[in-house]
Amino acid sequence: MTLSEFDSFRPSEPVRRRRREGKRGPGRRPANGDGSREMPMVPEQEFSSYYGRPVVKAAPWGNDVAAYLFLGGVAAGSALLGLGGQLSGRPTLRRNARLSALAAVSAGTVALVKDLGRPERFLHMLRTFKVTSPMSVGSWILSAFSAGAGVSAVAEIDRMSGSRLPLGPLRNVLRAVEGPAGFEAAVFAGPLAAYTAVLLGDTATPTWNAAHEELPFVFVSSAALASAGLAMVTTPVRETGPARKLAVLGVLGEVAAMKVMEQRMDPVAAEPLHQGKAGAMLKWSERLAVAGGLGTLLGGRHRGAAAVSGLALLTASALTRFGVFEAGLASARDPRYTIEPQKTRLAARRAAGITDDAITTGG
Amino acid sequence: MGQLSGPTDPTADAHWEHSHPRKGFFTDTSICIGCKACEVACKEWNHNPQDGNLELLGSSYDNTGALGASTWRHVAFIEQGQERIVEARESGRALVSLGMPRIGPPATASPAATDLAEAETTPPDTADFRWLMSSDVCKHCTHAGCLDVCPTGALFRTEFGTVVVQDDVCNGCGTCVAGCPFGVIERRADGSVKVATSRNDQHAKHPAVPNAGIAQKCTLCYDRLVADETPACAKACPTTSIKFGDHDDMVETARERVSSLHAQGLTEARLYGANENDGVGGTGSVFLLLDEPEVYGLPPDPRVPTADLPQMYRRAGMAVAGMAAAVAVAFLGGRA
Numbered sequence A: 001m002t003l004s005e006f007d008s009f010r011p012s013e014p015v016r017r018r019r020r021e022g023k024r025g026p027g028r029r030p031a032n033g034d035g036s037r038e039m040p041m042v043p044e045q046e047f048s049s050y051y052g053r054p055v056v057k058a059a060p061w062g063n064d065v066a067a068y069l070f071l072g073g074v075a076a077g078s079a080l081l082g083l084g085g086q087l088s089g090r091p092t093l094r095r096n097a098r099l100s101a102l103a104a105v106s107a108g109t110v111a112l113v114k115d116l117g118r119p120e121r122f123l124h125m126l127r128t129f130k131v132t133s134p135m136s137v138g139s140w141i142l143s144a145f146s147a148g149a150g151v152s153a154v155a156e157i158d159r160m161s162g163s164r165l166p167l168g169p170l171r172n173v174l175r176a177v178e179g180p181a182g183f184e185a186a187v188f189a190g191p192l193a194a195y196t197a198v199l200l201g202d203t204a205t206p207t208w209n210a211a212h213e214e215l216p217f218v219f220v221s222s223a224a225l226a227s228a229g230l231a232m233v234t235t236p237v238r239e240t241g242p243a244r245k246l247a248v249l250g251v252l253g254e255v256a257a258m259k260v261m262e263q264r265m266d267p268v269a270a271e272p273l274h275q276g277k278a279g280a281m282l283k284w285s286e287r288l289a290v291a292g293g294l295g296t297l298l299g300g301r302h303r304g305a306a307a308v309s310g311l312a313l314l315t316a317s318a319l320t321r322f323g324v325f326e327a328g329l330a331s332a333r334d335p336r337y338t339i340e341p342q343k344t345r346l347a348a349r350r351a352a353g354i355t356d357d358a359i360t361t362g363g
Numbered sequence B: 001m002g003q004l005s006g007p008t009d010p011t012a013d014a015h016w017e018h019s020h021p022r023k024g025f026f027t028d029t030s031i032c033i034g035c036k037a038c039e040v041a042c043k044e045w046n047h048n049p050q051d052g053n054l055e056l057l058g059s060s061y062d063n064t065g066a067l068g069a070s071t072w073r074h075v076a077f078i079e080q081g082q083e084r085i086v087e088a089r090e091s092g093r094a095l096v097s098l099g100m101p102r103i104g105p106p107a108t109a110s111p112a113a114t115d116l117a118e119a120e121t122t123p124p125d126t127a128d129f130r131w132l133m134s135s136d137v138c139k140h141c142t143h144a145g146c147l148d149v150c151p152t153g154a155l156f157r158t159e160f161g162t163v164v165v166q167d168d169v170c171n172g173c174g175t176c177v178a179g180c181p182f183g184v185i186e187r188r189a190d191g192s193v194k195v196a197t198s199r200n201d202q203h204a205k206h207p208a209v210p211n212a213g214i215a216q217k218c219t220l221c222y223d224r225l226v227a228d229e230t231p232a233c234a235k236a237c238p239t240t241s242i243k244f245g246d247h248d249d250m251v252e253t254a255r256e257r258v259s260s261l262h263a264q265g266l267t268e269a270r271l272y273g274a275n276e277n278d279g280v281g282g283t284g285s286v287f288l289l290l291d292e293p294e295v296y297g298l299p300p301d302p303r304v305p306t307a308d309l310p311q312m313y314r315r316a317g318m319a320v321a322g323m324a325a326a327v328a329v330a331f332l333g334g335r336a
């Protein structure tokens, strides 16, 4: 070591732990690039991983996809409310729900296409149909839904504009098919709300995969309360009775499904749902959902209170989707969430006497 | 469609009507010297662009980091001390004593049949320090998550039983990236790589990045296989650490090799991917490792997510029914 007049300003060198002292291989440690002490070539850490690098890759999806999860749910629930309004003679609810469905599904589709690596090839989604691919199944569901939602919403727009859309003889056709179209959209609404849960569950992303049993219930509940919330914002209370009931059912369903999901998941894989940004979003989502539900129950017959509750519900649903989405991405970025649950389940199978299905074998 | 999990012949599942044998790798990490010839050969043959920033990663001699869209072979370097070596030897011994059922005929005159207790246990190398080097690659899984979840059909099963992306079909949806239990496939960025300043001029002359926005991974050199050639990485490997051939032969070679290492007392040796009962139905690329898989950045118990897909669809169906019921109740259950 050289001696210089500045040496007195150096922090004292910590004792360097010898590498053989039982540390389990390489890992992370805060970088120390200021040269104040010797940097070990290979830092140390507690559990085995390859330099703390992720094992699985996070989906290259941005917030567009999380937004789509939310918008798809709103569209699906709105189409169901639209059909309800259509069948139960609530014209304003029917009109608003149909328009909401089209607006939400269009915005959602734009978000999805925007997130593709090659947006100009979005139609390749429909060049085949694969049951093993929830994304393929979902693309077909989305297309079928959009057809019905589009036709029924255009019929409403035409009516609102006093039959001024330049439809010519097609107007009669449109009037004839708008009812069936609303029905068709409603048929695909449930699948539209639920398939995104399968899309996330059918990945190697630890938190999403571990949640695959209950996530569909969380997502349909979230869709129900969001669309009901939107109807409560857009439609006078006179016609939103069913929407208010749906909102309350959705809140109950979501809170319950979320609790069951967290109980049944591997505890390590569930951690990202409680940590960081995702944890905060999910906590607020639950609070807002409960508040929105209570507001609906207590003040749902007052226009102002209904609208505020509806907004709370919409926000709650958006937070649920973004929270689950973020938690999954976070779980993919940290090798711990891949390695530990896998080791646990492997050890559990071995303890149960199943020794023939491990990927690592002695011979 | 074939089955979603369990032992199977992936080529027949994909309806290929011929009898090409399934091709695969056996990567024997016990003889890898970490020269990275495989990485370089792969890059060159496949015209893969630069990955990352030419940074030193501070992880032994590994400055590549991980497999990715432009890195289809990745050599891992791990430095270990004595205690970890002893642990690895123990965990390997535990695997042997689990008595994994062998698949197929037992290796003839397997040296593993000899009693390990009496084997020469002095390790041939230094006992208190070792360097693990392992050339990782796409596993070409029997049940490939990436292929199962691809919505466009861009990923397909070749006649050699391998998994390949058609870059003119892929629309970059990224589902496969999340679907791979090994973190192999990746969507290629647009090539706006930040390069160290001193390299700027040089970089300016580089050709534009091909296939940006498209999922990319090892093709097991499909273009070379079609011409009856060995993949570039296996051809370049100077130590035969990367062996290429019919998948069955590779598994057999791997079993023989692990037996002979065990006979030398190197019980830390173990196979990865040679078991067709595992979560992905066995891999096309088989590895011989000298420590637990997670030490090399490999998942310890990967499972193709699609294996649970029927159950997921069932649960989603129940959820849909629940949603419909809730709406029905809301409209029919009297005025709120």
Ligand code: SF4
Residues within 6 Å of the ligand: B138, B139, B140, B141, B143, B144, B145, B146, B147, B163, B179, B180, B181, B182, B183, B184, B185, B217
């Ligand atoms: S390792 Fe990943 S990318 Fe390779 S075939 Fe298997 S699932 Fe696909």
Ligand code: SF4
Residues within 6 Å of the ligand: B041, B042, B043, B045, B046, B072, B073, B137, B217, B218, B219, B220, B221, B231, B232, B233, B234
């Ligand atoms: S088989 Fe070909 S594409 Fe795959 S890693 Fe080797 S050289 Fe690269």
Ligand code: SF4
Residues within 6 Å of the ligand: B031, B032, B033, B034, B035, B036, B037, B038, B039, B075, B133, B135, B236, B237, B238, B239, B240, B241, B242
């Ligand atoms: S070429 Fe062979 S010896 Fe060299 S790093 Fe690759 S696998 Fe190891």
